Amino acid sequence: MTRMILATVERWPVAGSFIISRGAKTVVDVVVCTVTDGEDVGRGEGTAIYYEGETAEGCAAAINAYDGPLDRQALLETMPRGAARNALDCALWDLEARQAGIPVWQLAGLAVPAPLATAFTISLGDPEKMEADARAAVARGFGLLKCKLTGEGDHARIAAVRAGAPGVRLIVDANESWHGRDIAVEAAALAALGVEMIEQPIIHGQEDRLAGVRAPLPLCADESCHTRADLDKLGDFDAVNIKLDKAGGLTEALALTQEARRRGFRIMVGCMLGTSLGIAPAALVAQGADWVDLDGALLLAQDRDGGLVLRDGLLDPGSLWGLGR
Numbered sequence: 001m002t003r004m005i006l007a008t009v010e011r012w013p014v015a016g017s018f019i020i021s022r023g024a025k026t027v028v029d030v031v032v033c034t035v036t037d038g039e040d041v042g043r044g045e046g047t048a049i050y051y052e053g054e055t056a057e058g059c060a061a062a063i064n065a066y067d068g069p070l071d072r073q074a075l076l077e078t079m080p081r082g083a084a085r086n087a088l089d090c091a092l093w094d095l096e097a098r099q100a101g102i103p104v105w106q107l108a109g110l111a112v113p114a115p116l117a118t119a120f121t122i123s124l125g126d127p128e129k130m131e132a133d134a135r136a137a138v139a140r141g142f143g144l145l146k147c148k149l150t151g152e153g154d155h156a157r158i159a160a161v162r163a164g165a166p167g168v169r170l171i172v173d174a175n176e177s178w179h180g181r182d183i184a185v186e187a188a189a190l191a192a193l194g195v196e197m198i199e200q201p202i203i204h205g206q207e208d209r210l211a212g213v214r215a216p217l218p219l220c221a222d223e224s225c226h227t228r229a230d231l232d233k234l235g236d237f238d239a240v241n242i243k244l245d246k247a248g249g250l251t252e253a254l255a256l257t258q259e260a261r262r263r264g265f266r267i268m269v270g271c272m273l274g275t276s277l278g279i280a281p282a283a284l285v286a287q288g289a290d291w292v293d294l295d296g297a298l299l300l301a302q303d304r305d306g307g308l309v310l311r312d313g314l315l316d317p318g319s320l321w322g323l324g325r
Contacts, residue, residue, distance in 0.1 A: 004038075005034070005035050005063060007034075007059070007061075007087065008031070009029055009031055009032075009060050010029070010031075010032055012028050012275060012300050013026065013027050013300065015300060018121070018123055019123040019125060020148045028047060028300070029047075029056035029057075030046065030047050030274050030275060031046050031047075031063065031083060031084065031087050032045050032087065033045070033088050033090075035070065036095070037095065040099050042090075042096070042098060042322075044086065044087040044089065044091035044093070045090070045274055045275060046059055046085075046086040046244075046245050046278060047271075047273060047296075048082075048245075049082055051223065054083055054084075056083075058084075059082070059083045059087065062084040063084050066079060066084075070092060072089055072249070075088065075089055075248075075249065075251070079248070081227055081246070081247060082246075083245045086245050086247070086250075088249070089249025089250055089252075090250055093251075094321055097322040098322065103319075104321070105284055108250075108284065113284055113287055115311070115316045115317070116286055116294065117143060117292060117315075118142075118292045118294045118298075118314075118315045119142070119146040119293040119295060120140070120145055120146070120295050120298065121293070121295055121299065122148065123148055124150055124157075125157075126157075127156045127159070130147065130157050131160035131161055134160075135164040138164070138168060140313070141310075141312045141313035142168065142313045144170075144171070144291070144292075145161065145165060145168055145169070145170055145171075146171050147161055147170060147171070147172045147173070148172075148175065149172050149174045150175075151178045151181060154172075154186070154190070155189050158170065158172065158190055158193045169194075169196060170193070170194055170195045171195065171197040171198075171199065172190060173199040173222070174200055175200060175222075176200055176203045176223055177201075178201040178202065179203075181201075183209075183213050183215055184213050184216075187216055187217045187219075188215075191216045191217050196217065197218045197219075197220055197239065198218070198219050199219075200221060200223050200224065203223075204223040205224075207233050207234065207237075210236035218238035218266060219236075219238050220238065220291075221237040221239070221240050222241040225237075225240045225241065226247060226248075227247055227252055228252070228255060228256050228259050228260075238266055239265055239266035239267065239291075240256075240265050240266075240268065241268040242268065242270070243270045243272065243282070244271070244285070250282075250284065254284070257269075257285055257289075268289060268290060268291040269286035269292055269293065269294065271294050271295075273296045273300070275296075275297050275307065276303050276307030276321075278296065279294050279308060280317060280321035280322075282294055283315070283317040284317075294315055298310060306320050308320065
């Protein structure tokens with residue numbers, strides 16, 4: 001049977017705006033990959049890694065031009081990591097599960113996925129705005145908040161968030177913005193406010209800045225960690241943030257999770273902005289993770305029909321993408 005691939009770009013509005021130290025987003029463009037054998041159809045979604053120069057259009061073009069073997073293991077060798085490979089890899093998982101008549105988790109040899117307590121992101125803003133956003137998130141049932149930071153005024157921001165959400169767990173994401181700052185001192189100040197983890201304080205490629213740093217909180221690699229090949233340089237990090245778009249698909253993300261755990265890293269599973277079609281595969285990787293940050297679809301103005309369901313702060317994986325039948 002002949003397998004056919006088609007990749008297209010879709011634009012989805014963000015609810016309000018999503019603001020980090022690098023700028024703001026009001027829409028997100030995703031690449032959607034469809035693979036068929038003429039009978040069954042599999043789908044996957046990826047969001048371009050913009051800080052590495054990827055675009056949704058470029059990812060779609062790469063998928064449509066791909067003429068290598070349609071085999072998940074072969075993809076690891078014949079296609080570069082990134083959102084294009086992610087969308088195609090996830091589409092192949094979905095197709096194979098449909099061909100076999102079983103859910104993807106069973107195809108992967110995993111346990112039945114359980115609902116996940118996901119973080120909800122508090123975008124970068126002035127302290128008053130972040131406090132108000134934290135209050136609103138708590139009212140929706142979230143027990144874990146992830147606050148975006150910028151290196152300037154961070155203590156006031158987190159103090160305000162803590163005032164608005166005194167009983168929740170807090171993690172923070174510096175998005176590489178702590179230029180020239182004493183990371184141990186910054187971490188101690190945040191620890192005093194109840195923060196439990198700091199994500200990517202340094203610019204990727206400058207991992208040596210963490211040598212000798214004795215922070216009172218775990219430091220988590222995000223931009224510094226894409227695939228298993230990056231683990232050797234991360235000895236001064238305590239955790240890794242695994243994202244399917246960075247890893248280039250569910251296949252590598254599962255392998256990265258296993259290898260990172262073997263080496264003693266704690267695990268965070270995150271996502272880019274995107275719909276539930278892109279978030280659902282990550283729910284498999286996130287089972288048993290130390291921190292789960294899969295709110296990418298919750299930050300959109302509208303999600304796909306039949307998307308993931310949020311109940312009391314728990315994200316139900318659902319069946320939009322081969323997760324249950």
